[in-house]
Amino acid sequence: MKRFLLSLLLLAATPAAAQLSGNVEYNLWRVQQGDTITIFSDKAYIRQSPSPQAPVMDSLVAGNTVIAAKLTETELTLRGMTTPWWQVRYKAGGKQKEGYLWLGLAALGQYKKDSVQLMYGIEKVIPGATKEDDPKYVVVMKALGASRHLLDKKELIVTGGQFAISAEGKLLGNMGLDKLTAILRLCFSGEACGIPTDYYYYGWTGTKFLPLPQKSNMFDAGAISHDEVLLFPKEPGGQAGKIIKVTKDEEFGEDGEKVVKTTTNREVFIWDGNSAKAVKK
Secondary structure, eight states: OOOOOOOHHHTOOOOOOGGGGGOOHHHOOOOOOTTTEEBBBSSEEESSSSHHHHHHEEETTTTTTHHHHHHEEEEEEEETTEEEEEEEEEEETTTTEEEEGGGGGGGGEEEEETEEEEEEEEEEEOSSSSSEEEEEEEEEEEEEEEEEEEEEEEEEEEGGGGGGEEEEEEEEEETTTOOOOHHHHHHHEEESSTEEEEEEEEOOOOOOOEOOOOEEEEEEEETEEEEEEETTTTTTOOOEEEEEEEEEEEEETTTTSEEEEEEEEEEEEEOOOOEEEEOOO
């Protein structure tokens, strides 16, 4: 597992010039004034001004929270992603303080399950091989115990750029799968016809993440549609000990409305409490 490199030395690196309006990554956090921001990096420095060279006021760890006070027009490009600095309010040493946090150190989403804090964020952005190629997002999920110690983390690669303009997470129940206490579902989507919406599912046992089958949906107006549905044991049509994926593809006629061809497919995954294995046809 790659280490999550967020140190003072990295933050002291010279940022590349960029314009706020031209960076997709900025939109993924969707932070508004007054929102609670959860620290995602192993260590995050709060600085006296929005600059990686500014003096450090405090050092926060993953799971700590701050309040978004004011968005600045200053950006920093680090690990391939460009995000702004926020003026934030927080409590340290029993005192209320204000400082500046680079948004790239924050979680995209965080959820509480019993005494465990589950969160996900972007570790880095890998640029495309050419200017026409979309970048890749290295997304990491973390589980922190009551004392904010790391219980587990998992990494996945997501196609970025126009394919992941928005990100959303949701904590589900175990959906009838044995030995799971919850399921974390991550969603990354674009905002144009023909761009898929991808869903990533990870089961949570209470101590570790377990990968589950994924699904993807896509609609190209007047041309084709692709729809994947996962049926878990507790859902209508679900079966005990199984995850069923139903895929439906449709093609539209020249009028762009009438469906002229429909294809369906059904995949079955057997859940053994540790992994979901596809049944061979």
